[in-house]
Amino acid sequence: MSPKRSRRGWDRDHAISTTSWERPPEHLTADMDRNVVLEAGWGRLVFGQTFDSHEGLREVLRGEQGGRRDICLYLHDPHVLVASQPQEFFIDPSYTYRMWMHRYRPDPxxxxxxxxxxxxxxxxxxxxxxxxxxxxxxxxxxxxxxxxxxxxxxxxxxxxxxx
Structure with a gap:
C-alpha cells in the first residue's frame, strides 16, 4: 500500500510517530536522523521512533541525571519496553499534544x-x-x-x- 498524502503532509495513518504499534514504512525512515536526543533544559526529550531497538533506548534513558527528567516520546511498543524493566521505567499518563507546524498559521x-x-x-x-x-x-x-x-x-x- 502506498502512503496517502493529506493537505497536512503524510496521512496520519502513515506518520512515524502516531502509530506506535507498527513499524513505519522504510521510505519514511530512510533519511531520518538516528538516536535523536534533545536537551530541553530540565532534561532530555528522547525521540523513540529514531532508535532501532529498545536496547538503545534503555541505555539512553538510564543516563538520566539526578534532578533532571528525561522523557521518551513516540517509541515503538512502549508497553514492551516498560514490561522489560518495570522497576526502571513507567508510562506517564499525561497527554502530549501535537500541532502540525509545517503549515500552521496563527489565528489573527x-x-x-x-x-x-x-x-x-x-x-x-x-x-x-x-x-x-x-x-x-x-x-x-x-x-x-x-x-x-x-x-x-x-x-x-x-x-x-x-x-
Whole structure:
C-alpha cells in the first residue's frame, strides 16, 4: 500500500510517530536522523521512533541525571519496553499534544483572555522556571532554553499570558 498524502503532509495513518504499534514504512525512515536526543533544559526529550531497538533506548534513558527528567516520546511498543524493566521505567499518563507546524498559521483574532507568543528572552525562561517550581516540576537551565529558542529550528517555546 502506498502512503496517502493529506493537505497536512503524510496521512496520519502513515506518520512515524502516531502509530506506535507498527513499524513505519522504510521510505519514511530512510533519511531520518538516528538516536535523536534533545536537551530541553530540565532534561532530555528522547525521540523513540529514531532508535532501532529498545536496547538503545534503555541505555539512553538510564543516563538520566539526578534532578533532571528525561522523557521518551513516540517509541515503538512502549508497553514492551516498560514490561522489560518495570522497576526502571513507567508510562506517564499525561497527554502530549501535537500541532502540525509545517503549515500552521496563527489565528489573527485575539484568543480573549490569553495571549500566546514565542519566548523572547531569558527573562521569559526565568518566568517559566518560577511556574515549574511552584508546580513541583524540575526547573530548566535558562541558557539551554534561550539557546534552543534562538538556534534550533525544530524547537519553539511558547508563552501563554493573561491579557
Amino acid at each position: 483574532r485575539p484568543a480573549g483572555t490569553v495571549n500566546v507568543r514565542q519566548l523572547q528572552g531569558d527573562h521569559d525562561a526565568e518566568a517559566m522556571n518560577r511556574i515549574y517550581l511552584r508546580c513541583g516540576m524540575v526547573p530548566a537551565d535558562v541558557d539551554v532554553i534561550w539557546d534552543n529558542q534562538r538556534t534550533t529550528r525544530h524547537v519553539t517555546y511558547l508563552i501563554a499570558e493573561d491579557t
